[in-house]
Every structure is written in C-alpha cells, then in structure tokens.
C-alpha cells in the first residue's frame with residue numbers, strides 16, 4: 001500500500017470503525033480481530049509458492065517490517081517485543097533447541113525445520129476441538145509478511161544461534 005492510500009477517506013473510516021469496535025469491547029483474546037495489512041514493499045518478492053525456510057534471514061530491512069507487522073498482528077497475544085505475558089507461547093524461545101547444537105549442518109537443519117513449523121502455524125493458526133487459540137493468517141498475510149516477522153523474531157531470540 002502506498003502512503004497516499006493510507007490517507008484516503010475509506011481507510012480513515014475503516015480505522016475509526018476499528019477503533020470503535022475495539023472500545024466497544026470486541027474480543028481481542030478470541031482472535032476475531034481483522035489482521036492488519038503489512039507493507040512489504042522494498043523486500044524481495046517471493047512469489048506464490050511458500051518457501052520451506054526463511055528467505056530473509058539476516059535481512060535487517062525485513063526484520064524492521066516484521067517488527068511492526070508483529071506488533072500489529074501478534075503482540076496482543078504473544079506480547080510486546082515478543083516477551084510473552086503468559087497467554088501464548090514466548091516466541092523468543094522458538095529456535096532454542098537449535099541453539100544448543102554444535103554441528104553447523106545439524107543446526108541449520110534444525111532452524112529450517114522450525115521455520116517450516118512456524119510458517120505452517122501462522123498460516124493455519126491453532127485450532128483444537130473447535131476452539132481458536134490462534135487465528136489462521138493464510139489468505140490475509142502474504143509470505144513476505146510472515147517471513148519478515150520471523151526475521152524480526154530471530155533478532156529477539158532468547159539464545160542467539
């Protein structure tokens with residue numbers, strides 16, 4: 001979305017409506033809040049086929065986009081700056097089990113596996129016995145945004161690799 005579009009009356013109205021809904025007590029905890037669009041312009045486009053692991057690793061621009069995307073879409077459950085308050089898992093720990101591996105090849109295989117799990121979870125959400133613990137982001141969040149968020153989370157790792 002270009003900056004001019006953000007200022008048009010329709011999005012202002014949408015923003016106001018969202019604010020009204022929020023103050024009216026729309027249930028954030030149940031995940032029924034519209035996902036926020038993420039502006040990934042400037043990041044290398046990734047196409048329609050999902051990558052098996054983070055193509056933006058070490059990409060500072062992606063981490064920056066991911067930081068704001070995280071705060072708008074994930075922080076209400078997973079905590080500001082990825083520090084969980086306990087409602088949802090602490091995503092700084094996501095790659096913890098890989099950090100302990102000495103062998104470089106095993107470590108990168110471990111990280112790749114976690115990436116696959118991460119992307120699948122974000123796309124499908126977490127639903128058990130009909131209860132939505134986490135909403136699915138497939139269709140509302142493109143893979144550029146999903147991987148940008150992972151790049152941000154990698155800057156927040158509890159145990160840097």
Ligand code: HEC
Nearest residue numbers: 029030031073074077087088089118121122126133134135
């Ligand atoms: C409505 C609250 C909510 C939102 C919003 C939410 N999550 Fe979650 N998420 C959860 C909960 C709760 C779990 C644990 C579910 C379970 O018990 O299986 C979870 C689990 C996860 C997991 C698996 C963690 C693990 O250790 O297995 C990942 C990865 C994840 N979320 C990423 C995200 C990302 C990235 C976003 C934003 C794009 C997001 N979540 C938005 C509530 C949420």
